[in-house]
Amino acid sequence: METKPVTSGQISPREAAIRRLKAQGVLDTDGRPMPRRRFLMNLALAWTAFAAATGSALAALFAFMVPRVDFTKTEVFKVGQPANFPPRTVDESFKASRRIWIVNDGSRIFAVSAVCTHLGCTPNWMENERKFKCPCHGSGFTMQGINFEGPAPTPLRRYEVTLADDGQIVVNKGRQFLHEKGEFDDPKSYIAV
Amino acid sequence: MLKRLKLAILNSQIKRSIFRVGIPNTDRKRVLIVLGNVFLHLHPTKVRTSAVKLRYTWCAGGLSFFLFLVLTLTGVLLMFYYRPTVEGAYPDMLDMRSAVPFGIMRELHRWTAHAMVIMVMVHMFRVFMTGSYKPPREFNWCVGVILLVLTFLLSFTGYLLPWDQLAIWAITVGSNMARATPLVGAGGPFSDFLQVGGVPLIHPGDDARFFLLGAREIGGTTLLRFYVLHCVAIPVVAGFLMAVHFWRVRKDTISGPL
Numbered sequence: 001m002e003t004k005p006v007t008s009g010q011i012s013p014r015e016a017a018i019r020r021l022k023a024q025g026v027l028d029t030d031g032r033p034m035p036r037r038r039f040l041m042n043l044a045l046a047w048t049a050f051a052a053a054t055g056s057a058l059a060a061l062f063a064f065m066v067p068r069v070d071f072t073k074t075e076v077f078k079v080g081q082p083a084n085f086p087p088r089t090v091d092e093s094f095k096a097s098r099r100i101w102i103v104n105d106g107s108r109i110f111a112v113s114a115v116c117t118h119l120g121c122t123p124n125w126m127e128n129e130r131k132f133k134c135p136c137h138g139s140g141f142t143m144q145g146i147n148f149e150g151p152a153p154t155p156l157r158r159y160e161v162t163l164a165d166d167g168q169i170v171v172n173k174g175r176q177f178l179h180e181k182g183e184f185d186d187p188k189s190y191i192a193v
Numbered sequence: 194m195l196k197r198l199k200l201a202i203l204n205s206q207i208k209r210s211i212f213r214v215g216i217p218n219t220d221r222k223r224v225l226i227v228l229g230n231v232f233l234h235l236h237p238t239k240v241r242t243s244a245v246k247l248r249y250t251w252c253a254g255g256l257s258f259f260l261f262l263v264l265t266l267t268g269v270l271l272m273f274y275y276r277p278t279v280e281g282a283y284p285d286m287l288d289m290r291s292a293v294p295f296g297i298m299r300e301l302h303r304w305t306a307h308a309m310v311i312m313v314m315v316h317m318f319r320v321f322m323t324g325s326y327k328p329p330r331e332f333n334w335c336v337g338v339i340l341l342v343l344t345f346l347l348s349f350t351g352y353l354l355p356w357d358q359l360a361i362w363a364i365t366v367g368s369n370m371a372r373a374t375p376l377v378g379a380g381g382p383f384s385d386f387l388q389v390g391g392v393p394l395i396h397p398g399d400d401a402r403f404f405l406l407g408a409r410e411i412g413g414t415t416l417l418r419f420y421v422l423h424c425v426a427i428p429v430v431a432g433f434l435m436a437v438h439f440w441r442v443r444k445d446t447i448s449g450p451l
Contacts, residue, residue: 063294
């Protein structure tokens, strides 16, 4: 390779370029370019770091969307003494506030969910016909909440009822009982009268 | 085998519909790719190495934009847990610290906001000291001044949102200044002239302060008003002006060191 003689104090443009590239790390101290293996390693390292940073940022984003505290009000409340619910009656006083009926069918008192099992409307208690009737699609339920007409596929759900120390009935909407699972005979689902 | 796969990908409808040009193996194709890409076209095609020296730009404008992006991201996340109502705002602000993962998110938003105000002023100082406001860049200087005002307004409107004592009294003081606006402030100079047959046109029920608060006193209407301004109105205007600002930087080129 022909190199121009360099006068003292002066550097050829080629030499200057090589020195600059050495300073930038493109060429090593011997003037050779970066080995392919090292280039690929650096590339893999960079992409791994990028993927890790992006992945953890997305994971953190997902975690942020799940709150640590659920502020939904606790659905455990007293509805009164069992004597307030005479045999063979449907009590509608908690329908608007808690969306339940307290039913006394003559042998048991239980809390019936006022949510139609078809598409979630609120049925009405028809006192003359002695049945629950949903205004949306005409599903009908007996006093026990058993579906007998219309599109509703299952009986109305029931909630846990217990007796408090002062003798009042306590309804817990956090636990529900499903007829199709045979849970209506669970002792927690009714209060015997 | 690999070659055929590569050609199939390069010639596929999807690849061509997104990138328009084939393999960028000529200068023309490279330019077309930059022009046809919304992210790349914002960046100047030509930048002088001397002009991007950290020593010269301090990267203050770029850092301001980065802080704006951080604020946008953290702000949107905070919006998921904040209700701009008199009953909800303060408890929600407190709950963001413990009832939500990454309780630092609100602090991040707050400190980044402070940092952005400082950084925008640092950027302005640098532009002034390097004389980068001089022609042909005088228009971009004006856009920058508006962006500075918008940054202050974002900071001002965001200050009310925690809905604590500090926030309410700071906005009380700030909005009382609007009362003294000439002509359109009920207590300002020349507003007495605006009357018809002795009936004042400018009074506390319709002046600049009322416009700002949505009521005669700070309340739920003010909180909602400042929330919408803070989260939607001002960021949209600022984003639009930022696009203009960056476009002009590209078109006028970055000023070089003397």
